[in-house]
Amino acid sequence: MSINLQALSAQLLVGLINGSFYALLSLGLAVIFGMLNIINFAHGALYMMGAFCAYFLLNGLGLNYWFALIIAPVAVGIFGMILERTMLKWLTGLDHLYGLLLTFGLALIIQGVFQNYFGSSGLPYAIPDQLRGGMNLGFMFLPIYRGWVVIFSLVVCLLTWYLIERTRLGAYLRAATENPTLVRAFGINVPRMITLTYGLGVGLAALAGVLSAPINQVRPLMGTDLIIVVFAVVVIGGMGSIMGSIITGFTLGIVEGLTKYFYPEASNTVVFVLMVLVLLVKPAGLTGRAT
């Protein structure tokens, strides 16, 4: 079988971009799960809100992509913190499954409202002027915006890793994940940290939404199928480690890209099939702890 390098590298790039979104989203899920002990089913809906936020900023206030990159994650993050303070907070101490059900309900509400006002079709969002065009790398043509998404996501992921694993704030966070009661006894405001953590996770999802707006268009349902794939990514990688989420996310994106080239029929199932294989061989996930 002869390999068309041009097409292969194009699919690899698409895979890397999807991988960036998987990484950003599964990272947020892992951080939230660590502190709040819930699986945030609303993550896909909040990712979609990030993209819509960018759309409103551009068409309503005339603020361009660069503003959206900062404002959208903050705005959606604040929205998330309100959700945490008004609803999720009341679930502490209850079975995990209630958190999942509550956030599933929230996802339905958010998506339903957006679908009512914007239908199911996509709204276009233009690539910012500075990132238009492409580069010829010899073996392939690289659209600058796509390269930017991959590199920027990677940087954000690594910054998050640094924040959690290497700073004092991150140390508090990890300590509170292990034993919230003890950390509170040291005079640290754990409820506020939980709220901020949820805001951080949600902000990462919104950031992924902004990044994806020029590539995938802005659609009310853009997050629904994505979140299910991200769940599979989380099952494969395990939620125990931050770096694990990042690496698994990017790797699975690349695998998906390769599948699109070699066997396109399986491209939307390959992640799930991999999940099954991993569960059979290594039930605890590639990096996760047991349970």
Place this chain on the structure above:
Amino acid sequence: MIAFVLMTVLLAIVPFTGIYPFFVMQGLCFALLACAFNLLVGYGGLLSFGHAMFLGTAGYFTAHALKVWGLSPELGIIFGTAGAAALAVITGLVAIRRLGIYFAMITLALSQLVYFIYLQTPFTHGEDGIQGIPQGKLFGIFDLSQPTTLYYVILAGFLLGFLLIYRTINSPFGEVLKAIRENEPRAISLGYKTDQYKFLAYVLSGTLAGLAGSLKVFVAQNASLTDVHWSMSGEIVLMTLVGGLGTVFGPVVGAFVIIAMQQYLAGFGQWVTVIQGAVFVICVLTFRRGIIGELAHFFRRSL
């Protein structure tokens, strides 16, 4: 027991009351589905977010058997239910390997995998689904194209499944399941092989969900992708939550409440999704026991 007799009598007189029988038949199929789901989550503590795959699989299998192979209704139901059982065995072996919260994510991902497979395989006819399915004659005697006959057949199927679940819950097996739900490590230390119990509960639940899917084919006369979609799995969860997790009659009540709600709100388009989401949120925040659960709590008895 009184409640059961009351429910059976109420359901048996429906054809004489002028209530639209198709609505009740649809409700009965979903009620059986929700009961099957409740066996797993309410008594085993395992939240499956992929029960639509059993509904859809059994539906497709029965529809294909009836329409393409021209099998009789009873064989069609057996074939569809067996298909769901086989799927439950395969997915169960994978899903049971992870505890707690991962179980929901794994079942959701598995059902999405099944959805994509049905989207691509030719026998399901993709987006169109299998339509115009002949209802046939059950055992060669009962003509299922007669609404009243069909109604009693569906009711019999529902009661059969319901009693089987009721029996399971109150058997020694059911007691062990409850023990696992309450404290799995302790159940393990008492010498129970909890994985086997959970696997069996999962397969039983999937099979009965399949029975509901097979029966639904005779009511709706079609089998389509909506029955396999994750939003259907969400509706199953919602029905059980509204009625009451871990109650015997809760899922039945919940199924009828949700079906009725969809019927009345059909004109509101996408707002139905928003309202369903709101019901989820309200139930989880204020009403965790569900309708029957609250009643049971108020009267201090188990329903």
